[in-house]
Amino acid sequence: MSNDVKNFPKDAFDRITVDGKHAEKISKPSLNFWQDAWLRIRKNKGAIVSMFILIFLVVMAFVGPYMVPHDPENVRVSHANLPPKVPGLEKLGIFDGEGKLGSKTVNLYELKKVEEYYWFGTDSLGRDLFSRLWKGTQVSLYIAFVAAIIDMIIGVIYGGISGYYGGRVDDIMQRVVEVLIGIPTLVIVILMIMIMEPGIWSIIIAITITGWIGMSRIVRGQVLKFKNQEFVLAAKTLGASDSRIIGKHLLPNIMAIVIINIMFTIPTAIFFEAFLSFIGLGLQAPHASLGTLINDGYKFIQYQPHILFFPAFILSLLMIAFNLIGDGLRDALDPKMKD
Amino acid sequence: MAKYIIKRVAYMFISLFLIASFTFVLMKLLPGSPLASAEKLSVEQREVIYEKYGLNDPIPVQYVRYMGNLAKGDFGVSFQFKKADVTTLIVSKLKYSMILGAQALVFGTIVGIVLGMIAALKQNTIWDYGSTVIAILGVSIPSFVFAVMLQYVFAVHWEFFDVGLWNSWKSSVLPSIALAMGPIAIAARFIRTEMIEVLSSDYIMLAKAKGASWLEIAFKHAFRNALIPLITVLGPVAAGLLTGSLVVEQIFAIPGIGEQFVKSINSNDFAVIMGTTMFFSVFLIVIILIVDILYGIIDPRIRLSGGGK
Numbered sequence: 001m002s003n004d005v006k007n008f009p010k011d012a013f014d015r016i017t018v019d020g021k022h023a024e025k026i027s028k029p030s031l032n033f034w035q036d037a038w039l040r041i042r043k044n045k046g047a048i049v050s051m052f053i054l055i056f057l058v059v060m061a062f063v064g065p066y067m068v069p070h071d072p073e074n075v076r077v078s079h080a081n082l083p084p085k086v087p088g089l090e091k092l093g094i095f096d097g098e099g100k101l102g103s104k105t106v107n108l109y110e111l112k113k114v115e116e117y118y119w120f121g122t123d124s125l126g127r128d129l130f131s132r133l134w135k136g137t138q139v140s141l142y143i144a145f146v147a148a149i150i151d152m153i154i155g156v157i158y159g160g161i162s163g164y165y166g167g168r169v170d171d172i173m174q175r176v177v178e179v180l181i182g183i184p185t186l187v188i189v190i191l192m193i194m195i196m197e198p199g200i201w202s203i204i205i206a207i208t209i210t211g212w213i214g215m216s217r218i219v220r221g222q223v224l225k226f227k228n229q230e231f232v233l234a235a236k237t238l239g240a241s242d243s244r245i246i247g248k249h250l251l252p253n254i255m256a257i258v259i260i261n262i263m264f265t266i267p268t269a270i271f272f273e274a275f276l277s278f279i280g281l282g283l284q285a286p287h288a289s290l291g292t293l294i295n296d297g298y299k300f301i302q303y304q305p306h307i308l309f310f311p312a313f314i315l316s317l318l319m320i321a322f323n324l325i326g327d328g329l330r331d332a333l334d335p336k337m338k339d
Numbered sequence: 340m341a342k343y344i345i346k347r348v349a350y351m352f353i354s355l356f357l358i359a360s361f362t363f364v365l366m367k368l369l370p371g372s373p374l375a376s377a378e379k380l381s382v383e384q385r386e387v388i389y390e391k392y393g394l395n396d397p398i399p400v401q402y403v404r405y406m407g408n409l410a411k412g413d414f415g416v417s418f419q420f421k422k423a424d425v426t427t428l429i430v431s432k433l434k435y436s437m438i439l440g441a442q443a444l445v446f447g448t449i450v451g452i453v454l455g456m457i458a459a460l461k462q463n464t465i466w467d468y469g470s471t472v473i474a475i476l477g478v479s480i481p482s483f484v485f486a487v488m489l490q491y492v493f494a495v496h497w498e499f500f501d502v503g504l505w506n507s508w509k510s511s512v513l514p515s516i517a518l519a520m521g522p523i524a525i526a527a528r529f530i531r532t533e534m535i536e537v538l539s540s541d542y543i544m545l546a547k548a549k550g551a552s553w554l555e556i557a558f559k560h561a562f563r564n565a566l567i568p569l570i571t572v573l574g575p576v577a578a579g580l581l582t583g584s585l586v587v588e589q590i591f592a593i594p595g596i597g598e599q600f601v602k603s604i605n606s607n608d609f610a611v612i613m614g615t616t617m618f619f620s621v622f623l624i625v626i627i628l629i630v631d632i633l634y635g636i637i638d639p640r641i642r643l644s645g646g647g648k
Contacts, residue, residue, distance in 0.1 A: 191361070
């Protein structure tokens with residue numbers, strides 16, 4: 001390459017005019033907070049894959065029970081204890097309806113003269129496990145979401161008031177929290193569930209009774225951080241009311257952390273529900289949740305492990321997906337909060 | 340520091356008092372009778388039994404008596420087992436739970452530390468991803484699901500171990516592994532982030548510059564500094580072990596406190612439930628208190644006197 005500029009023809013050069021207007025021009029479109037977060041989370045493969053898995057599970061939880069012509073709560077003793085049988089796959093030698101009877105392997109569908117297909121088999125009362133599994137997932141997700149939302153509402157209100165008003169109000173409210181936080185969650189959850197009628201709402205109440213504390217502490221910390229900043233002072237100077245400052249200026253700023261926290265509350269709630277159902281304190285038959293299904297399956301672990309396998313797998317998948325999305329969101333929304 | 344400890348201990352007692360009262364109220368609200376077949380007894384017989392256990396006194400009297408006994412460390416008498424006072428019952432069961440918990444904690448922490456160190460030293464290699472996957476599985480999957488899976492694979496399918504029998508150290512292998520998954524995951528994640536942070540600090544660069552070997556840097560310089568904050572997470576981990584052991588003990592038929600607790604719930608044994616609740620609470624609260632205080636002593640940069648975290 002030649003450095004001799006003089007050899008270039010004159011018309012190869014173009015005079016540009018320096019225009020002051022262009023110096024300040026932003027060439028990329030301006031992104032708001034959420035678009036920015038989306039750009040960052042998009043790079044996190046684990047979170048994206050988890051998001052798709054989660055969407056699939058949620059859709060299946062609603063569609064699944066209607067995909068097969070069996071009612072999840074319909075008892076048919078003549079069809080009890082059938083192994084999985086799926087059309088198509090049966091020709092490959094898997095999911096072909098063969099199971100153990102005594103020590104021999106026989107096709108139980110032929111033996112019991114069952115014409116229908118039970119994709120995931122049936123339980124000891126002849127209920128279809130495929131529709132039961134998705135019905136159970138639906139119930140578990142419902143419990144977890146409602147519990148997380150209630151936790152959020154109580155936590156944000158309590159933490160917000162405590163942090164915003166400060167002083168004596170904060171003092172009293174924080175003493176209460178300090179006492180409550182010492183109480184082991186699991187013990188309280190078990191005790192609460194014992195005195196209430198078993199059902200979805202008693203599980204939700206039991207989970208939320210101490211669940212909001214974590215959220216309230218985080219919200220209080222955030223409110224304390226933001227309330228003395230200049231933009232709040234400006235709003236106050238302009239005569240904004242307390243509710244306007246909280247709703248318009250503080251809440252949007254703490255929303256990211258609240259959402260991250262919800263993503264970790266949901267799997268905790270799923271865990272507590274499964275845990276309670278597993279020790280026999282959760283939902284009562286014929287209703288299903290992932291916990292009761294695992295409990296049912298556990299009773300037949302020796303002869304029909306598939307009853308246990310499917311709900312345990314879905315439960316694990318849900319927990320992993322929520323945790324990975326939570327991690328991804330935390331890294332994307334608040335890079336400083338990395339663990 | 341002394342002021343902080345006194346304050347924390349005071350809160351601890353308030354918490355315990357509230358838990359005790361709360362438990363008492365809940366037990367009184369609980370539907371059902373602790374007597375196994377109350378309907379079969381005549382009214383007189385029932386009266387005699389209720390009188391004997393003081394269940395006929397007005398509730399405030401029962402409350403004061405219960406709290407008084409608690410203060411003396413007396414949790415009352417079990418309805419379920421003949422002539423067994425709850426304290427003795429808990430103590431006799433404690434051994435098994437302790438063995439299990441300690442095994443799981445030690446095993447889990449060591450494996451977790453090793454995994455975390457490998458991940459940090461070989462960052463962004465297959466080793467790192469492998470240990471991250473294990474950590475995510477450990478954090479996400481409940482210990483009872485692990486327990487059931489382990490039991491199926493190793494005890495039912497391959498028959499390496501007995502299913503639900505407690506006789507030798509061999510019976511404690513599977514439950515300990517199931518319980519250790521949580522600690523493994525938490526320790527691995529924690530050590531990884533800490534190590535990566537420490538490894539990028541100036542004194543590690545200095546150690547490298549003066550020619551220290553790879554092993555020396557990893558263990559002598561980086562690991563020791565990464566280890567200190569691990570103590571903070573070990574407290575909640577110990578609490579998690581307790582949580583997990585409730586069901587894991589039941590799954591593997593280990594005669595520990597967790598199994599006893601679940602059994603008592605199913606048989607409405609008020610005294611044992613209250614006793615175990617109080618025991619769990621004291622245990623957890625004391626552990627967390629010790630961890631907080633220890634942390635302040637070990638790492639003088641943390642100023643606790645400012646009133647908590």
